[in-house]
Amino acid sequence: MIVRIMGEGQWKLADSHFAELNRLDDELLEEMESGDADGFRRTLSALLDEVRDIGEPLPDDALEPSELILPSPDATLEEVREMLSDNGLIPG
Amino acid sequence: MSGVMKRMGMIFRAKANKALDRAEDPRETLDYSYQKQLELLQKVRRGVADVATSRKRLELQLNQLQGQSSKLEDQGRKALALGREDLAREALSRRAALQQQVSDLEVQHQTLQGEEEKLTLAAQRLQAKVDAFRTKKETIKATYTAAQAQTRIAESFSGISEEMSDVGVAIQRAEDKTAQLQARAGAIDELLASGALDDQSGLAKDDIQAELDRLSGGTDVELELQRMKAELAGGPSASKQAIEGGTATPQDQQQQSSQPRFDKQ
Secondary structure: OOOOOOOOOEOOOOHHHHHHHHHHHHHHHHHHHHHOOOHHHHHHHHHHHHHHOOEEEEOOOOOOOOOOEOOOOOOOHHHHHHHOOOOOOOOO | OOOHHHHHHHHHHHHHHHHOOOOOOOOHHHHHHHHHHHHHHHHHHHHEEEHHHHHHHHHHHHHHHHHHHHHHHHHHHHHHHOHHHHHHHHHHHHHHHHHHHHHHHHHHHHHHHHHHHHHHHHHHHHHHHHHHHHHHHHHHHHHOOOOHHHHHHHHHHHHHHHHHHHEEEHHHHHHHHHHHHHHHHHHHHHHHHHHOOOOOOOOOOOHHHHHHHHHHHHHHHHHHHHHHHHHHHHOOOOOHHHOOOOOOOOOOEEEEEEHOOOOOO
């Protein structure tokens, strides 16, 4: 599967890692919804490290869509919340 | 309940699909999208240029503040040499306030540099994808009928539109940060212009300098008098002692005068 880290590019990961990423992803959502900024920061860092660590960077000229998309490392809890809402920050 | 990554992916895809429904003939959509990509590339390049402009302005201000700061340090030293501890204290406390500004600005400067770097890389990534898209677009238009093209277009389209959304967010964030910094830089410009800091024009002399000049002027007269008195008395010149503000022993003077001089012409 392909994962995008916003502001950094895309990584290709073996599907076998999906369960672990999913677990962290659920944790991230929980922290976002409960407003736990420190936990959110920690989990996001862990997720990003995991993706960069086990993934293969996709070349810049690849035109493949990503299955999963992660916020950039310096994204705040509020920004991510905003992006996931209907009037999100994502242009287009 | 899906996590953040999955939701974000769905949102991006929904945006891409919405963009696809624009034209009757999907091949027109290709051209339309390509135009949009080029526009976005322009915007990213302008963004990089704006960040660079802000960065340079900050650098200019940093230089001014640092110049002012070392000037105050010199003034402090001079005031102390003239025995005016109160004046030295004033100069040094102003310098401390300036140093605070300087370190704040240095942090901002680093932020901007990071932003500039990220945007430059984002522009490179987008450029590579736009080039790939153009090639693919021409292939699709040449090879498939409008009906067949639909799926091909959808494939290449979601990849590029995702990149565009990502870069769009990056540009937005860079613009916000730059605007904040511009406002701050404006405040510092006002501070520099109001004479609270040296305006670098050299026209407006600050009060510490005025006082120091007055003191040095007085000192020069004093020194002159001392020298004349010494000459009249036929004794050794006392001027060196007065200038250096220390008490030079005859032994010191002996050593200094016996040292050879290597003045470069």
